[in-house]
Amino acid sequence: DAGITQSPRHKVTETGTPVTLRCHQTENHRYMYWYRQDPGHGLRLIHYSYGVKDTDKGEVSDGYSVSRSKTEDFLLTLESATSSQTSVYFCAIRRQGGSTDTQYFGPGTRLTVL
Amino acid sequence: KQEVTQIPAALSVPEGENLVLNCSFTDSAIYNLQWFRQDPGKGLTSLLLIQSSQREQTSGRLNASLDKSSGRSTLYIAASQPGDSATYLCAVRRGMGNQFYFGTGTSLTVIP
Numbered sequence: 459d460a461g462i463t464q465s466p467r468h469k470v471t472e473t474g475t476p477v478t479l480r481c482h483q484t485e486n487h488r489y490m491y492w493y494r495q496d497p498g499h500g501l502r503l504i505h506y507s508y509g510v511k512d513t514d515k516g517e518v519s520d521g522y523s524v525s526r527s528k529t530e531d532f533l534l535t536l537e538s539a540t541s542s543q544t545s546v547y548f549c550a551i552r553r554q555g556g557s558t559d560t561q562y563f564g565p566g567t568r569l570t571v572l
Numbered sequence: 573k574q575e576v577t578q579i580p581a582a583l584s585v586p587e588g589e590n591l592v593l594n595c596s597f598t599d600s601a602i603y604n605l606q607w608f609r610q611d612p613g614k615g616l617t618s619l620l621l622i623q624s625s626q627r628e629q630t631s632g633r634l635n636a637s638l639d640k641s642s643g644r645s646t647l648y649i650a651a652s653q654p655g656d657s658a659t660y661l662c663a664v665r666r667g668m669g670n671q672f673y674f675g676t677g678t679s680l681t682v683i684p
Contacts, residue, residue: 489670500576500661500676501616508670516671517573548615552670559623560606561663561672563615 461485462564464549470570477536479567481549483529489552490532491561492516492524494545501548507532539571574599574666578675585652586683593647593678595662600640603665607636607647610659610677619660620647652682 461484471477481490489508493501493516503516505524513524521543523535536543549564575598585591595605604623608616620629620636622645628637635648645662661677 491672493674498676501663501674503671506670514670550616558621559604559665560618560621561616562618563608565615566613 462549462551462562464547464564464567466567467565468568470572471539472572473540474538477539477569477571479534479547479549479569481532481534481564483532483551485551485553486529487551487553488529489554490526491550491552492522492532492534493548493550494518494543495548495566496545504534504547536569539569541571543569544571545569574602574664574673576662576664576673576675578660578662578678580678581676582679582681584681584683587652587654589652589682590648590650591652591680593649593660593680595645595647595675597643597645597664597673599666600643601666602640605636605638605645605665606663606672607634607645608661608663610661612658616661649680652680654682654684656680657682 463482465480491506492504495501502518507513507526525533547567550561577596606621607619622629622638633650638645659677659679663672663674
């Protein structure tokens with residue numbers, strides 16, 4: 459448990475509406491990630507952050523934006539939600555130290571776009 | 573782009589059996605490989621991490637091996653139990669980059 463929470467845990471929204479998902483960590487890790495998980499595709503990286511205001515795109519970034527104004531919070535925004543963005547979204551942190559360099563995941567947010 | 577494949581997609585075994593899950597990747601220039609467990613409706617739990625310089629890692633009944641040259645990793649589970657039922661995913665970190673690439677997972681069912 460790396461002290462990662464995600465909110466909301468479930469959300470149903472309509473096509474065209476903006477949606478923001480929040481990831482919060484309590485351990486001051488530098489790296490944070492947003493993934494989506496879909497059947498047949500596994501987890502795919504959307505965006506990641508390597509510090510406050512420092513972000514970069516992942517494999518499937520189109521239609522998503524992120525912001526990180528504080529170390530502990532990493533926000534994922536769908537500017538205008540589409541049905542193809544129905545998915546389970548996971549936030550992760552990267553814990554580094556000594557010989558370890560691992561990822562720890564939050565509980566996920568299930569998003570349904572109607 | 574790194575492609576990570578896990579075969580089989582699903583596996584069902586009787587309790588007590590030893591089993592092997594497979595993970596293959598296309599680019600051998602990896603920094604490390606990590607095995608995760610995911611229970612239905614839950615997030616991912618880290619099981620084992622193997623650095624690129626290592627050949628294997630062990631934790632309890634789990635043993636993960638890595639053969640970089642052939643682009644393969646295996647997760648060995650000894651004396652399987654119904655509580656081992658879950659989806660197992662592998663992920664590779666390519667080089668010194670910040671991206672991790674995941675396989676689609678193997679869904680394991682251990683029958684009592």
